[in-house]
Amino acid sequence: MDEHGPVSVVNLSWTIKSDGNVKVLRGSQIDFLDESTDQSLCVQFVFNLSKQQNPDLSKWTFSLDGVVVEPHHSYRVSILNLPEPDDEPERLRMNITIPGCDDTRIQEAQMCLENGSLWDPHINHSVDLNKGLGKFSIDVLFEAAQHSERYQVSIHSKGFNSSKSVSKENKTSLTVTFEFGWGQLPQCKMELLIQPFFVRCKNDCWRPKKDIDLCKYPVNSSLSAAKQQPEGFQVRERRRVLVIYSLDHPLYKNIVLKLTAFLSTKCGTEVFLDLLDSTRLGVLGSIQWLDWHREQIESSKDKILILCSRGVKAKWKAMCGDKRVFLREDARSPMGDMLSPALSLMVPHFIRSASFEKYIVAYFDDVCSEDDVPSPFNITLRYKLMKQFEELFFRILDTEKHEPGIVNHIDGLSEEKYHQCASGRALRDAIEAFHAYQLEHPQWFEEELLESSKTSSEICDDEKSTINLITYREPDSAQVTSHLNT
Structure with missing residues (x-):
């Protein structure tokens, strides 16, 4: 936990070999590399060990706790004893993948909330096939999220696309209306997509989708001959x-x-x-x-x-x-x-x-x-x-x-x-x-x-x-x- 709530952390522990190859150990070095961002972290432990075993005659064990990591990132971790031997250094190596924000243990973390982890848009839509001669409209209704102020709502199918941007403006639910002519519509089946812009994932956030099939819509229009019921x-x-x-x-x-x-x-x-x-x-x-x-x-x-x-x-x-x-x-x-x-x-x-x-x-x-x-x-x-x-x-x-x-x-x-x-x-x-x-x-x-x-x-x-x-x-x-x- 930090001041904002739960965070993802890595805890490491390692044991020093007692095979007599090293007379004096001066410390250990732990390297973290975030493969998603290429950012690295190096931690050094400084100590002076001349005995192969600790006072209770067991192996020396060390730990590094609470290294904060990003959800859904992969890390390469290595541990090296100091001083480095003259020949090829012996390292402990491992790859770690951190659970993403879809993991219930981390969904309420601030970094996940800012990526929309708890957002359920409850997408609804209604279609008015009687909007006017040769026209129809689609109203898209959805719930806004806490950490996204702007949304882009799109309706598209093969060879057809229409998008509108909408701002939250302190509202908890939003409505976007699309109006089309039947001549614009190449086919009945369309896909509705909502793109949020959360503060962390920005342009690369999860985009909920919903299918619309106007040909199965049970409301008659003056053009019902063209659209089968x-x-x-x-x-x-x-x-x-x-x-x-x-x-x-x-x-x-x-x-x-x-x-x-x-x-x-x-x-x-x-x-x-x-x-x-x-x-x-x-x-x-x-x-x-x-x-x-x-x-x-x-x-x-x-x-x-x-x-x-x-x-x-x-x-x-x-x-x-x-x-x-x-x-x-x-x-x-x-x-x-x-x-x-x-x-x-x-x-x-x-x-x-x-x-x-x-x-x-x-x-x-x-x-x-x-x-x-x-x-x-x-x-x-x-x-x-x-x-x-x-x-x-x-x-x-x-x-x-x-x-x-x-x-x-x-x-x-x-x-x-x-x-x-x-x-x-x-x-x-x-x-x-x-x-x-x-x-x-x-x-x-x-x-x-x-x-x-x-x-x-x-x-x-x-x-x-x-x-x-x-x-x-x-x-x-x-x-x-x-x-x-x-």
Whole structure:
């Protein structure tokens, strides 16, 4: 450890031979050569040994500890006794390769952080095929990193390349929009690449990539004859969805992000998520941001998707008079707890019959259960994900899956097939990772709970200053309805 955290070091030890060939030893010399940079380091030990063995009659042993080295570099090390013999000097030689920043033991070292070792960009993209006559646009969304102020975002395929630079400017997430004409596009398959510029690796940093296949995109355009869609039900109109959820755990947050990507890339749905709109959230504030989206959805055909989980149920019970809930991820998030104000704003509208169809309630049955659904939502369908995702998506589209004599299907959205695309596979992996974690940590939710800490209480106090949470003493549907009407 140094003042910044963990560092990579080499520790050496060597033993002096006791074969009688050397009468007096004056010292040892250790040479380090960094093969990656050609920089060298020489260390000399000075001593005077006239006896072949130390006082306890064992061989003399020396060590050199704590030589700081760079991750992922290779070193040539040699050790030579002094004085050097007249004939060929006898050296100990070895080659050492230091683990890189992908090794979990060193990822949080300052030098690795400055190379982006912990950066997870959470790349998402959405495609608007109806941008205008002969045009389409691609919005690229990703999370910025601590030690990179500038990024270059590129989309390219054979014979085609387009790049844009963007600066972080104190934002936690960034959006870059590309607009093209169909005539510019030589083929459907494209590669999205983000190049960061971290303070250490500069122009030679890891560049995350993502594939885009416009021909499989399930949104019709006026040029659909030129761009084929999968067989099955054809999506005629793009919809928007606001996702409401609780930050129960980092692995659950990852599931929500992967679901957002799947809805966007595979289903052609424009998704509103607080994690991906931190700039506007910072300007409007959480209550105004939520209320603005709710009003937009109330006056359109778009939907609000409520993902129920342990945290949703616990926060709902807290609103009904139970002990307040402080989750570790809420304390870490600059937005704080977004779920409680969302429930306060939206449950009254949900109860009204005129707004009922705007809300969709779902949960991931591999990591949550139907018991996690708050009581007001028991009066509507609860969709199990990903088993009933296709049914949920038909609900987003305001279309019936079962019609007289017809059962509609959308290719690639069933439980057996959704993971056959890249975004679906990432979503399945995220669900399986959290499921495995829950099996190993049956008390995982209790472990995420915090006492009223300074950070958590500040977040809650900020929210209390802008909204009075509705309190329900008895959370069954009839009494909730009565209380709201009052």
